[in-house]
Amino acid sequence: MKEYLAKSRSGLMMLAVLPAMFIFAGVALLALSGPLKLVAILALILLGIGFFGFYMVQPNQCAVLQLFGRYVGSDLQTGLRWANPFYSKQKVSLRVRNFESGKLKVNDHSGNPVEIAAVVVWKVVDSAEAVFEVEDYENFVSIQSEAALRYLASSYPYEAADDTDISLRSNGPEVTDLLKAEIQARLDKAGVDVLEARISHLAYAPEIASAMLQRQQARAVVMARQQLVEGAVGMVELALARLSEKNMVQLDEERKAAMVSNLLVVLCGDHQVQPVINTGTLY
Structure with missing residues (x-):
């Protein structure tokens, strides 16, 4: 079922018309007699029922109108409205x-x-x-x-x-x-x-939160160590290349291995290293 617009009238206009007709029917009731008086009574009853046709529609709101269970449309016009007094009027908010x-x-x-x-x-x-x-x-x-x-x-x-x-x-x-x-x-x-x-x-969830936090911390430590080792290896490689380029010292393979080991310990260690002075001869 899709929405479609219902037919309604301006409530302000009907607010002026219905009371005037109701007053006219009341005067006629007092002035007339016989069958015409019954007509005036019936008119007063119908006009009184007509007052139940008024309803208010606020901005971003609509009124869903039904006649004895049958959908007759939705009124999206704001303000005081008037429709068939036998319509049921259900308000639906269209606001966010x-x-x-x-x-x-x-x-x-x-x-x-x-x-x-x-x-x-x-x-x-x-x-x-x-x-x-x-x-x-x-x-x-x-x-x-x-x-x-x-x-x-x-x-x-x-x-x-x-x-x-x-x-x-x-x-x-x-x-x-x-x-x-x-x-x-x-x-x-x-x-x-x-x-x-x-x-x-x-x-x-609380029952596994602490274990998952430890796993995340361990993963972060591993990633940090990986970056640290990659940087340390690059620095050692650069140091050996610069020493060889400047021809400052001549290192055999054993001395290079010792130097690499010492540099990696210095660069990758968690604690401050203790310096050791080597007085041996470099070949």
């Missing part, structure tokens, strides 16, 4: 709203338990679908958003082993787009447009 899920515990693609939460910004774009296609569209948005978030968290790892793979922690923009598309696919039937969906909380 946001929903924040609770912290969900989900196993990621690698099987690690993680805690994840998201913020979803959404609005109703089709009032007929929002009212008639689902039972409670606000509750529907909440439940389906959490279901989409669970599906996304279980489809990708918290951390990827390869930089080319998508992970929840490292690929923020990609994960945001995937989450928005997943939620939108679930909410299309409810006449809801998802404007934005972002992860607001992401962490390992």
